[in-house]
Amino acid sequence: MAVFYDQLKRKIELPQVPTSIISVVPSQTELLFYLGLDEEVVGITKFCIHPADKFKSTIKIGGTKQLNIELIKELKPDLIIANKEENDQSQIEALTTLCPVWISDISNLDKAYDMILTVGGLVDRKSQAQSLVVDIKHQFKLFITPSLHFKTAYLIWRKPYMVAGRHTFIDDMLQKCGLINVFNSDRYPEVTPEMLIAANPEVVLLSSEPYPFTQKHVDDFKTLLPNATVILVDGEIFSWYGSRLLHGPAYFRRLIENITPKQ
Numbered sequence: 375m376a377v378f379y380d381q382l383k384r385k386i387e388l389p390q391v392p393t394s395i396i397s398v399v400p401s402q403t404e405l406l407f408y409l410g411l412d413e414e415v416v417g418i419t420k421f422c423i424h425p426a427d428k429f430k431s432t433i434k435i436g437g438t439k440q441l442n443i444e445l446i447k448e449l450k451p452d453l454i455i456a457n458k459e460e461n462d463q464s465q466i467e468a469l470t471t472l473c474p475v476w477i478s479d480i481s482n483l484d485k486a487y488d489m490i491l492t493v494g495g496l497v498d499r500k501s502q503a504q505s506l507v508v509d510i511k512h513q514f515k516l517f518i519t520p521s522l523h524f525k526t527a528y529l530i531w532r533k534p535y536m537v538a539g540r541h542t543f544i545d546d547m548l549q550k551c552g553l554i555n556v557f558n559s560d561r562y563p564e565v566t567p568e569m570l571i572a573a574n575p576e577v578v579l580l581s582s583e584p585y586p587f588t589q590k591h592v593d594d595f596k597t598l599l600p601n602a603t604v605i606l607v608d609g610e611i612f613s614w615y616g617s618r619l620l621h622g623p624a625y626f627r628r629l630i631e632n633i634t635p636k637q
Contacts, residue, residue: 392453405616517623583609
Protein backbone atom coordinates (compact mmCIF):
# COMPACT_ATOMS: atom_id res chain seq x y z
CA MET A 375 0.00 0.00 0.00
CA ALA A 376 1.54 3.31 -1.12
CA VAL A 377 0.56 6.43 0.83
CA PHE A 378 0.53 9.93 -0.67
CA TYR A 379 -0.85 13.32 0.35
CA ASP A 380 -2.52 15.71 -2.04
CA GLN A 381 -2.17 19.50 -1.95
CA LEU A 382 -5.15 19.77 0.38
CA LYS A 383 -3.20 17.54 2.79
CA ARG A 384 -5.64 14.67 2.24
CA LYS A 385 -4.24 11.17 2.64
CA ILE A 386 -4.38 9.05 -0.52
CA GLU A 387 -3.78 5.30 -0.35
CA LEU A 388 -3.03 3.32 -3.50
CA PRO A 389 -2.92 -0.49 -3.19
CA GLN A 390 -1.05 -0.72 -6.50
CA VAL A 391 0.19 1.42 -9.38
CA PRO A 392 -2.92 2.88 -11.09
CA THR A 393 -3.81 1.38 -14.45
CA SER A 394 -7.13 3.17 -15.05
CA ILE A 395 -6.78 6.93 -14.53
CA ILE A 396 -9.27 9.73 -15.07
CA SER A 397 -8.08 13.33 -15.18
CA VAL A 398 -10.59 16.14 -14.82
CA VAL A 399 -8.10 19.01 -15.23
CA PRO A 400 -6.74 19.95 -18.69
CA SER A 401 -3.21 20.91 -17.67
CA GLN A 402 -2.83 17.78 -15.56
CA THR A 403 -4.22 15.64 -18.37
CA GLU A 404 -1.51 16.99 -20.67
CA LEU A 405 1.05 16.19 -17.99
CA LEU A 406 -0.10 12.57 -17.70
CA PHE A 407 0.28 12.02 -21.43
CA TYR A 408 3.66 13.77 -21.35
CA LEU A 409 4.73 11.23 -18.73
CA GLY A 410 3.83 8.43 -21.14
CA LEU A 411 0.53 7.22 -19.67
CA ASP A 412 -1.13 6.66 -23.04
CA GLU A 413 -2.81 3.41 -22.03
CA GLU A 414 -3.53 4.24 -18.41
CA VAL A 415 -5.56 7.44 -18.98
CA VAL A 416 -9.09 6.22 -19.74
CA GLY A 417 -11.15 9.40 -19.29
CA ILE A 418 -10.67 13.16 -19.72
CA THR A 419 -12.86 16.27 -19.91
CA LYS A 420 -14.01 18.00 -23.09
CA PHE A 421 -11.57 20.80 -22.24
CA CYS A 422 -8.53 18.49 -22.12
CA ILE A 423 -7.57 19.42 -25.68
CA HIS A 424 -3.83 18.65 -25.48
CA PRO A 425 -2.31 16.58 -26.91
CA ALA A 426 -4.69 16.74 -29.87
CA ASP A 427 -4.43 13.07 -30.85
CA LYS A 428 -5.20 11.91 -27.31
CA PHE A 429 -8.10 14.34 -27.10
CA LYS A 430 -9.64 12.70 -30.16
CA SER A 431 -9.15 9.13 -28.99
CA THR A 432 -9.89 9.30 -25.24
CA ILE A 433 -13.38 9.05 -23.72
CA LYS A 434 -14.82 12.41 -22.59
CA ILE A 435 -16.49 12.43 -19.19
CA GLY A 436 -18.07 15.91 -19.33
CA GLY A 437 -16.74 19.34 -18.43
CA THR A 438 -14.49 20.26 -15.54
CA LYS A 439 -17.47 21.46 -13.49
CA GLN A 440 -20.12 19.22 -15.07
CA LEU A 441 -18.75 15.71 -14.83
CA ASN A 442 -20.71 12.68 -16.00
CA ILE A 443 -20.54 10.69 -12.78
CA GLU A 444 -22.34 7.64 -14.22
CA LEU A 445 -19.89 7.40 -17.12
CA ILE A 446 -16.98 7.74 -14.73
CA LYS A 447 -18.39 4.83 -12.72
CA GLU A 448 -18.57 2.72 -15.87
CA LEU A 449 -14.89 3.36 -16.59
CA LYS A 450 -13.95 1.90 -13.17
CA PRO A 451 -11.01 4.20 -12.43
CA ASP A 452 -8.47 3.35 -9.75
CA LEU A 453 -7.28 6.98 -9.58
CA ILE A 454 -8.87 10.36 -10.35
CA ILE A 455 -6.75 13.50 -10.55
CA ALA A 456 -8.62 16.75 -9.84
CA ASN A 457 -8.08 20.36 -8.80
CA LYS A 458 -9.64 22.37 -5.98
CA GLU A 459 -10.33 25.41 -8.16
CA GLU A 460 -11.25 23.90 -11.51
CA ASN A 461 -13.65 21.22 -10.32
CA ASP A 462 -16.95 21.31 -8.45
CA GLN A 463 -16.48 20.37 -4.81
CA SER A 464 -19.69 18.35 -4.48
CA GLN A 465 -18.88 16.30 -7.58
CA ILE A 466 -15.35 15.59 -6.41
CA GLU A 467 -16.69 14.52 -3.02
CA ALA A 468 -19.02 12.12 -4.81
CA LEU A 469 -16.10 10.68 -6.76
CA THR A 470 -14.16 9.95 -3.58
CA THR A 471 -16.64 7.16 -2.89
CA LEU A 472 -15.52 5.44 -6.12
CA CYS A 473 -11.75 5.47 -5.84
CA PRO A 474 -8.81 7.55 -4.56
CA VAL A 475 -8.99 11.18 -5.73
CA TRP A 476 -5.81 13.27 -5.68
CA ILE A 477 -6.55 17.03 -5.61
CA SER A 478 -4.11 19.78 -6.54
CA ASP A 479 -4.24 23.35 -5.24
CA ILE A 480 -1.82 25.51 -7.20
CA SER A 481 -1.21 29.22 -6.77
CA ASN A 482 2.44 29.53 -7.75
CA LEU A 483 5.27 27.87 -9.63
CA ASP A 484 6.63 26.01 -6.60
CA LYS A 485 3.26 24.35 -6.05
CA ALA A 486 3.21 23.40 -9.73
CA TYR A 487 6.59 21.70 -9.29
CA ASP A 488 5.25 19.87 -6.23
CA MET A 489 2.20 18.73 -8.20
CA ILE A 490 4.31 17.39 -11.07
CA LEU A 491 6.63 15.47 -8.75
CA THR A 492 3.81 14.03 -6.64
CA VAL A 493 1.76 12.98 -9.66
CA GLY A 494 4.90 11.36 -11.04
CA GLY A 495 5.11 9.32 -7.85
CA LEU A 496 1.42 8.42 -7.95
CA VAL A 497 1.64 6.94 -11.45
CA ASP A 498 5.11 5.36 -11.22
CA ARG A 499 6.77 7.96 -13.44
CA LYS A 500 8.96 9.53 -10.77
CA SER A 501 12.13 9.87 -12.85
CA GLN A 502 10.25 11.35 -15.81
CA ALA A 503 8.56 13.88 -13.54
CA GLN A 504 11.87 14.82 -11.93
CA SER A 505 13.46 15.35 -15.36
CA LEU A 506 10.52 17.54 -16.42
CA VAL A 507 10.83 19.74 -13.33
CA VAL A 508 14.59 20.09 -13.91
CA ASP A 509 13.91 21.16 -17.51
CA ILE A 510 11.23 23.69 -16.52
CA LYS A 511 13.43 25.16 -13.78
CA HIS A 512 16.27 25.48 -16.30
CA GLN A 513 14.03 27.40 -18.70
CA PHE A 514 12.92 29.78 -15.96
CA LYS A 515 16.53 30.21 -14.78
CA LEU A 516 17.48 31.36 -18.27
CA PHE A 517 14.59 33.83 -18.20
CA ILE A 518 15.57 36.84 -16.16
CA THR A 519 12.54 38.62 -14.72
CA PRO A 520 12.63 42.13 -16.19
CA SER A 521 12.25 45.21 -14.02
CA LEU A 522 9.15 46.46 -15.79
CA HIS A 523 6.87 47.22 -12.83
CA PHE A 524 4.03 48.08 -15.22
CA LYS A 525 0.59 48.12 -13.64
CA THR A 526 -1.32 45.30 -15.30
CA ALA A 527 -4.88 43.97 -15.50
CA TYR A 528 -5.34 40.36 -16.66
CA LEU A 529 -8.88 39.69 -17.95
CA ILE A 530 -10.25 36.13 -17.95
CA TRP A 531 -13.98 36.74 -18.55
CA ARG A 532 -16.50 39.07 -20.12
CA LYS A 533 -20.13 39.80 -19.10
CA PRO A 534 -19.27 40.31 -16.33
CA TYR A 535 -15.64 41.25 -16.59
CA MET A 536 -13.47 39.11 -14.33
CA VAL A 537 -9.78 39.48 -13.65
CA ALA A 538 -7.08 37.31 -12.16
CA GLY A 539 -6.41 38.64 -8.68
CA ARG A 540 -3.77 37.89 -6.09
CA HIS A 541 -2.87 34.41 -4.85
CA THR A 542 -3.52 32.86 -8.26
CA PHE A 543 -1.15 31.00 -10.55
CA ILE A 544 -1.75 33.68 -13.19
CA ASP A 545 -0.66 36.36 -10.74
CA ASP A 546 2.53 34.43 -10.07
CA MET A 547 3.21 34.28 -13.82
CA LEU A 548 2.60 38.03 -14.09
CA GLN A 549 5.22 38.53 -11.40
CA LYS A 550 7.63 36.34 -13.36
CA CYS A 551 7.12 38.79 -16.24
CA GLY A 552 7.91 41.74 -14.00
CA LEU A 553 4.32 42.99 -14.11
CA ILE A 554 2.33 44.34 -11.17
CA ASN A 555 -1.29 43.23 -10.76
CA VAL A 556 -3.46 46.32 -10.26
CA PHE A 557 -6.16 44.29 -8.49
CA ASN A 558 -5.43 43.30 -4.90
CA SER A 559 -8.48 41.09 -4.34
CA ASP A 560 -7.92 37.36 -4.02
CA ARG A 561 -8.80 34.84 -6.71
CA TYR A 562 -10.99 36.08 -9.61
CA PRO A 563 -13.02 39.16 -8.73
CA GLU A 564 -15.68 40.70 -10.95
CA VAL A 565 -14.86 44.23 -12.05
CA THR A 566 -16.83 46.96 -13.78
CA PRO A 567 -15.60 49.25 -16.56
CA GLU A 568 -15.54 52.01 -13.94
CA MET A 569 -13.27 49.91 -11.72
CA LEU A 570 -10.95 49.27 -14.64
CA ILE A 571 -10.75 52.97 -15.40
CA ALA A 572 -10.08 53.76 -11.74
CA ALA A 573 -7.33 51.09 -11.57
CA ASN A 574 -5.66 52.84 -14.52
CA PRO A 575 -3.55 49.91 -15.76
CA GLU A 576 -0.64 50.58 -18.06
CA VAL A 577 -1.03 47.11 -19.59
CA VAL A 578 -4.20 45.09 -20.21
CA LEU A 579 -3.82 41.40 -21.04
CA LEU A 580 -6.85 39.66 -22.56
CA SER A 581 -6.65 35.91 -22.17
CA SER A 582 -7.57 33.33 -24.81
CA GLU A 583 -9.29 31.27 -22.10
CA PRO A 584 -11.58 30.63 -20.37
CA TYR A 585 -13.23 33.47 -22.30
CA PRO A 586 -11.92 33.65 -25.88
CA PHE A 587 -11.10 37.33 -26.20
CA THR A 588 -10.48 38.54 -29.77
CA GLN A 589 -9.17 41.58 -31.62
CA LYS A 590 -12.64 43.13 -31.37
CA HIS A 591 -12.28 43.15 -27.58
CA VAL A 592 -8.80 44.62 -27.87
CA ASP A 593 -10.34 47.52 -29.77
CA ASP A 594 -13.05 47.89 -27.13
CA PHE A 595 -10.48 48.10 -24.34
CA LYS A 596 -8.39 50.58 -26.26
CA THR A 597 -11.47 52.80 -26.31
CA LEU A 598 -12.16 52.23 -22.62
CA LEU A 599 -8.51 52.63 -21.58
CA PRO A 600 -6.86 54.78 -24.27
CA ASN A 601 -3.59 55.11 -22.34
CA ALA A 602 -3.09 51.36 -21.89
CA THR A 603 -1.26 48.84 -24.05
CA VAL A 604 -3.80 46.08 -24.77
CA ILE A 605 -2.58 42.64 -25.84
CA LEU A 606 -4.19 39.25 -26.51
CA VAL A 607 -2.31 36.53 -24.62
CA ASP A 608 -2.21 32.74 -24.56
CA GLY A 609 -4.23 31.74 -21.51
CA GLU A 610 -2.79 28.22 -21.53
CA ILE A 611 0.72 29.57 -21.01
CA PHE A 612 -0.43 31.74 -18.10
CA SER A 613 -2.69 29.21 -16.36
CA TRP A 614 -1.70 25.64 -17.28
CA TYR A 615 0.67 24.32 -14.62
CA GLY A 616 1.87 21.01 -16.05
CA SER A 617 4.26 20.18 -18.87
CA ARG A 618 3.13 23.30 -20.79
CA LEU A 619 5.33 25.26 -18.39
CA LEU A 620 8.24 24.24 -20.61
CA HIS A 621 7.01 26.83 -23.11
CA GLY A 622 6.37 29.61 -20.58
CA PRO A 623 9.70 31.46 -20.43
CA ALA A 624 10.13 31.70 -24.21
CA TYR A 625 6.56 32.97 -24.57
CA PHE A 626 7.00 35.52 -21.78
CA ARG A 627 10.19 36.76 -23.42
CA ARG A 628 8.32 37.44 -26.68
CA LEU A 629 5.39 39.01 -24.81
CA ILE A 630 7.58 41.45 -22.95
CA GLU A 631 9.06 42.66 -26.21
CA ASN A 632 5.55 43.71 -27.27
CA ILE A 633 4.75 45.64 -24.09
CA THR A 634 5.27 49.33 -24.69
CA PRO A 635 3.06 51.28 -22.26
CA LYS A 636 1.91 54.69 -23.41
CA GLN A 637 1.75 56.33 -20.01
